[in-house]
Amino acid sequence: VQIVQIDLSVSCGKELFSPFFLSFMKQRRMGLNDFIQRLATNSYACKHPEVQSILNLSPPQDAELMNTNPSPPPSPSQQINLGPSSNPSAKPSDFHFLKVIGKGSFGKVLLARHRADDEFYAVKVLQKKAILKKKEEKHIMSERNVLLKNVKHPFLVGLHYSFQTADKLYFILDYINGGELFYHLQRERCFLEPRARFYAAEIGSALGYLHSLNIVYRDLKPENILLDSQGHIILTDFGLCKENIEPNGTTSTFCGTPEYLAPEVLHKQPYDRTVDWWCLGAVLYEMLYGLPPFYSRNTAEMYDNILNKPLQLKPNISNAARHLLEGLLQKDRTKRLGCTDDFIEIKNHMFFSPINWDDLNAKKITPPFNPNVTGPNDLRHFDPEFTDEPVPNSIGCSPDSALATASIKEAAEAFVGFSYAPSMDSYL
DSSP states (O other), X not given: OOOOOOOTTOOTTOOOOOHHHHHHHHHGGGOHHHHHHHHHTOHHHHTSHHHHHHHTOOOOOSEETTOSSOOOOOOGGGSOOOOSOSOTTOOGGGEEEEEEEEEXXXXXXXXXXXXXXOOEXXXXXEEHHHHHHTTOHHHHHHHHHHHHTOTTOTTBOOEEEEEEOSSEEEEEEOOOOSOBHHHHHHHHSSOOHHHHXXXXXXXXXXXXXXXXXXXXXXXXXXXXXXXXTTSOEEEOXXXXXXXXXXXXXXXXXXXXXXXXXXXXXHTTOOBXXXXXXXXHHHHHHHHHHSSOTTOOSSHHXXXXXXXXXXXXXXXXXXXHHHHHHHHHTOSSGGXXXXXXXXXXXXXXXXXXTTOOHHHHHTTOSOOSOOOOOOSTTOOTTSOHHHHTSOOOTTTTOOOXXXXXXXXXXXXXXXXXXXXXXXXXXXXX
């Protein structure tokens, strides 16, 4: 195993990425803890002193992070009741599940074809038992609520409907097969400024729309940003969204992904929607330089960098890009770009002066990169780690006898009203 010290300001042309580091970055989508567990099973790798230092870390990832006082599961009277199902007939057997195209803490995302209309969908299948075990019911229901509001925006993944069985939840989502931004960034190291600007503009537009609905996204990272078949941005995974945050409102849950945590979140201080603008700055920085700002493979050191290290920018970007990054990656949220007029401040920044925002939102601007997919069966931009995995036989099955009746009842009570089908008005 070879580990190299990575300069945060590495430029596009330098080949400083060791095979180990590329593997490390690839595993980030599954969470650092999962990667550490895999490392621990490799006795040769474990002998390397720098691997030992990684094994000693236990970084938070994609959840209610480092919450020392987790809330107990809500009683049935406290459950979120979203009303009766308006799609009672939907069931797993309606679909032919073709390929695994993603994985997460609670289940998998599969490419599926509807047996009746032959349309392709991405079906997110979540295990109720795993959600309940980690007390994540509210996050899942929040994800569903946010998805219901996405139908009007071009850069947010759309929910067609949702339904549930005794042991699983099913999101029927737009199928997007241009690949994760993370996948393309990993292959190309970094992007030229016009391409980074285009992506940042579409991401900013999506975040601004969520903010207009009083939703804070909280988990912006290249793994949650997809490209559609034409090369436009599609934001996905709304599990960490926080609803009902008014323009001056704050929240305090410690959550996100280590590389992209804003200083105020690390300080466990109340924070507001400007955390999303910090994350936009971090993603833009990563698109231009190849690594997130303040990155260190030592998580404790990375957190210290985020809190205390001044932002360092190499001169190989424009003054406009430099000024934008300095504004977005301002450690004091009260001075951060976007703190006063939110998205209006971002869209009016000189870095985005080449962007016609009406044309952008109408998808009239030709994307700088076309994934060139040939059709729904073209999976070239999905990681073979997912697509090579056999489709589980249990995807459409009812729970086995090991799932006690009490557990089924608990799961049913926890997700009252999850099922959803849109009215015809949604498509008009």
